[in-house]
Amino acid sequence: MSRYHRHIILEEIGVAGQKKIHAAKVLIVGAGGLGCPILQYLVAAGIGTIGIVDHDIIEESNLQRQVLFGMSSLGKNKAMAAREMLFNLNPTIKINTYPTKLISENVKDIFTTYDIIVDATDNFSTRYLINDAAVILNKPVIYGAIYKFEGQVTVFNYKNGPSYRCLFPYPTQKGLVSNCEEIGVLGILPGIIGTLQANEVLKIVLGIGEPLSGKLFCYNALTNQSTTIKVARIKETIRLVKQRGEDFEIFDEVFNCNIVLNQIGVEDIQDDDDIQYIDVRGLAELPRFFHENLVKISLHELTDNLQMISKDKKVIVFCKTGQRSNQAISLLKKNNITNCWSLKGGVSALTNSKLIKRTE
């Protein structure tokens, strides 16, 4: 145990704490800029079982910040190459590699083995998939994200804390936010942010300190300024993710970042004959509405009933809160129905307006 001597002599860790570290199983999704320092520190710290998910290949332009790799790693898969390098650092650690993209079909199988998930990915669709799967499987997520000279760190889904969707309910449209490859990033920044994520992992494993649950830590490398913002858990948001259950497939389609959402507020609707309303809630959901141009098709049945959607009218889709109607818009757009709009605020916005009559 001389390897962990400096941990063991800390009163807050000791032999018991080091045993907790050894017993921990941590999954790191993404072995890039953030993933490299996270892996190095967690393997060095003695986390007993580590999983690494990454489908990507190491390129020379990665070496500016992905400090686990060297020239001999070029052309290799990141998860596999990371395992090789980490074995030299600490051969006692069990390292599982998943040289594949995390997708709805494999997320449950991969997550099941681990106690803590670390989000070190570089794209929104995987971040939302990680969040939704972690909410459903009840695993904490250590989140880190970077942009040029700025970074964000927080802990999601920990002891009834908030989730990623409580902070940012939907993905940003692609093309407006790019990744490090396209816009550049200060090489040291993922080192700082990734190390903070590794620190959060150890705090949670050891049960010491105050994990960044419910707090978004924002750091600027140019000014050295940091801000911590309180994030509250939104029960309804969590409930909706859980309600959809393990049907991640629909998520991929729905929250695909390529799709730009059309949203409309009740104040912007001129009620006339050129509008068709679509209620995508389940048939048992109250209140019910009546309108001559209203069609009721639940979200799950939408793709099978596209013939009921008007091609000439402006299509306004609503549900209880606006989440399912956003999903509906994505599905409709994929089916070339473009003049369609998701009603902001859902049923409650509609109830307060005089657009549609309630029947019960």
Place this chain on the structure above:
Amino acid sequence: MIIDIKYFGMLAEITGRSNEKFECSNTKVSELKKNLINRYPGLNNVNFTIAQNQEIVNENCKVTGEEVAIFPPFSGG
């Protein structure tokens, strides 16, 4: 009331500044958002969240804070 607005990430690029003073009285967060989008139309194309006095607020809240932070999600890793 004068509020101090801080812009993070690409929002600082869209607005061309990292912070500014903004006059607003008896305003809801949704109205503040509208005013900002009028002033900087580029904000209309990005996803962002608003915090006041270091706490996230929803659109129906009144702007009471002297310190407002406006930040986008980052995707990079």
